[in-house]
Amino acid sequence: MVDLFDNWIKNDRHQRLFEKAERIAKEAKAQVSRTDPEAVFSHRTLKVIKQEKYPSLTLSAAYGGEDLSLYEFLLLQEKIAEGDGSVALSIGWHLGIMKELKEDKLWRKNDFDRLAKEVAEEQKVVNRAATEPATGSPTRGGVPETKAVRNGDRYIITGRKTFTSMADHLDYYIVSAYVEDLDEIGWFLIDRHHPGLTVDKTWDTLGMRGTESDDLVLDGVEVNLSDLVERKSKEKPAPKGWLLHIPACYLGIATAARNDAIEFAQNFQPNSLDTPIAEVGHIQDKIGEMEWKLLQAHSFMYTVARKWDEEPDQRKQMGAELAAVKLAVTNTAAEVVDLAMRIAGGRGLSKQYPFEKYYRDVRAGLHNPPMDDAVVKMLAKQALSE
Ligand SMILES: Cc1cc2nc3c(=O)[nH]c(=O)nc-3n(C[C@H](O)[C@H](O)[C@H](O)COP(=O)(O)OP(=O)(O)OC[C@H]3O[C@@H](n4cnc5c(N)ncnc54)[C@H](O)[C@@H]3O)c2cc1C
Structure with a gap:
């Protein structure tokens, strides 16, 4: 292979x-x-x-x-x-x-x-804790309900963050909050051992279960003013190349599914055939489909990454391109995993095989930023601009 x-x-x-x-x-x-x-x-x-x-x-x-x-x-x-x-x-x-x-x-x-x-x-290791039950995805622009209230030379922070990947394993959390006295959104760097911080074990999803993305609960967490490390810029945020780790992740899942499906096809021989199913026309069609989809997704993602690296002066204009990579690659990854499932047949549904996990995991890509509808809107807006 x-x-x-x-x-x-x-x-x-x-x-x-x-x-x-x-x-x-x-x-x-x-x-x-x-x-x-x-x-x-x-x-x-x-x-x-x-x-x-x-x-x-x-x-x-x-x-x-x-x-x-x-x-x-x-x-x-x-x-x-x-x-x-x-x-x-x-x-x-x-x-x-x-x-x-x-x-x-x-x-x-x-x-x-x-x-x-x-x-x-x-x-x-650190991570941002941004998502909340009321705001949903922070990329939608909702104001955090987590609030930082100034008390002399301290801020007191109270709130709940959902979807905090690796929550119980991080050394620091970078927590977004509405900073009352500044009337703006800020980010606090908070040590995991800080009094008032707890991890609530809520994570029980269909896919990406191993991210252990539990809730982070802040109950009157007292921090120094200097722990406010970042303030939300009033300007349009710069495109974020690093977010392409999201499509890279789902592409890796699809690649694993493709490898396992090919191996399965080369080794599985039902007694209705005198060859493994890899020799059968409709299985080869599905393998071929996986190959061109993966080639297209890899080419798109790595070409845009190379442009990001080699043409830093272009970065400011790359927002739509980066978002298109996320949408195209993540959706292609889901299609590839679906094809792998079809090659494996009913066995693909069994926990004895890895396919059902790929199927569950790849689905989560839809709910990492930016979301498909936002990308499509952004691309249309760009196309229609003068
Ligand atoms: C595996 C995994 C790991 C994650 N890790 C982290 C992490 O470490 N840290 C973190 O902060 N977050 C993390 N997230 C959260 C992620 O970034 C999203 O915030 C989360 O998935 C919720 O997104 P959503 O679109 O479902 O939610 P919502 O924004 O609540 O959307 C729910 C529905 O309403 C629609 N909707 C909501 N608002 C609007 C709007 N303004 N306009 C149009 N439609 C709207 C959406 O399209 C969707 O259909 C993680 C998510 C996953 C799946």
Whole structure:
């Protein structure tokens, strides 16, 4: 079977970094029989992630990182997702956020330096806790109900965040809140051990169960004024290349489904045939369909990533292009997994095979940002603009 990654590993550096992702993917896959039924993120997988110094890879060399390009970031994330999509998505938030903070300089230098040092030296992991029951996806522009109220030289924060990936495993949360005295939305960096913070075990979804995306509850959490590390800009937000870790994740799941479906087709021989089903016309049609869809999705995603890396002056205009990659690749990934399920037949529904998990996991891609309707609207608006 052709390895689809061979096309995209271009040099020795890619190969060296890719081997880190391979080791993480192997460990992640080995844990799926527990993490998926129990809806938990594996401590052992996180240990391997840290041993590989994966959390610091998007930091610049000056901070002890590898300054991953967007292309490299996606390549590694896709490989991890081939092992387990949940692990890739969860750790992808961390790497992406560190890349964003470094490139967009969203924080005061001191605040970024402090966090980057801990990530580099101790492989600490962070994530943004943005989604809330009332706002739904923060990309829709809803104001957080989580509120930060000033009390002298402290802020007191109260609220509930949903969908916080890896919630119980993070070292820091970056929490969005309505900051009352400033009348604007801000972000607080809060240590996981801070009094008043608890993780409420609500995560019980159909797919991506291993992300352990529980609720984060803030009950009168008292922080310093300096913990307000970021304020929502009044300007239109800059396009976020790092968010392509989302399509990379779902593409990795689709690639795993494709590999397993081909292997199944090459080995399964019912007694009505004198060859494995891989020799049958309609199965070959489905394999061919998977191949062109995957080739198209990979080409689109990695071409746009390369443009992001090589033409930084174009980044400001790339919002619609990035969003189109998310929509196209995530939907294609779902189609590929569907084809793999059809190749496996009824066995694909059984927990004895990996297909039903791919089917559940890939579905979650629709509910990561940006959502399809928002992308279509953005593209139409751009097309109709003068
Ligand atoms: C596996 C997984 C991991 C995640 N990890 C994180 C994380 O680590 N941190 C985090 O903060 N979030 C995380 N999220 C949350 C994610 O970013 C979304 O906020 C969440 O999935 C809710 O999105 P939604 O579109 O279903 O919700 P809603 O925004 O509530 O939408 C519900 C429905 O209403 C429609 N709708 C709502 N508002 C509008 C509007 N203004 N205009 C038009 N239609 C609208 C939507 O299209 C949809 O049909 C994660 C989600 C998943 C699935």
